[in-house]
Amino acid sequence: MAPSTHFAFGTHPDHGFVATFSSSMPAHLAHWFLDREQFVPVPDQPGLFRLTEPERDGPRRTRQAVHDLRRHGYAVETDVALDPAAQASPPRPIQPNGLSERRSRIAQAAAGQSPQYGMTPTASLPPARSALPEPGYAPTAQSPAYAPGRSR
Secondary structure (H helix, E strand, C coil): CCCCCCEEEEEECCCEEEEEECCCCCHHHHHHHHHHCCEEECCCCCCEEEECCCCCCHHHHHHHHHHHHHHCCCCEEECHHHCCCCCCCCCCCCCCCCHHHHHHHHHHHHHCCCHHHCCCCCCCCCCCCCCCCCCCCCCCCCCCCCCCCCCC
């Protein structure tokens, strides 16, 4: 173990997933951290801790302990199989939900001409006429000098 390393994790043929700490780490503090990560001391070997119930998802729990200790700022050595930094999760497969196809159809429909308005006319429209016919004479209007009703 390197002198700057605080903890080391690995596998043991008899004890399963094990952890130990370096002399630069206070024993009571190392014991407290490893106990919180579900590692218990091995009776006949001082400084060696084993994972409780290793058959219950042992590799993941050991990787989680390594991750937690590193997050707290401790230098941790581990086997490659137990190193969470070396374990890249595989990319998740993309499940088609039809959303992209639906958006594509909407975009195509928005870009095209609506069938609601029909085709553009090919012939020209007749010229517009005014609503009132123009008189052939000049009308004369006389306004009365006195109009019954209210004054303005």
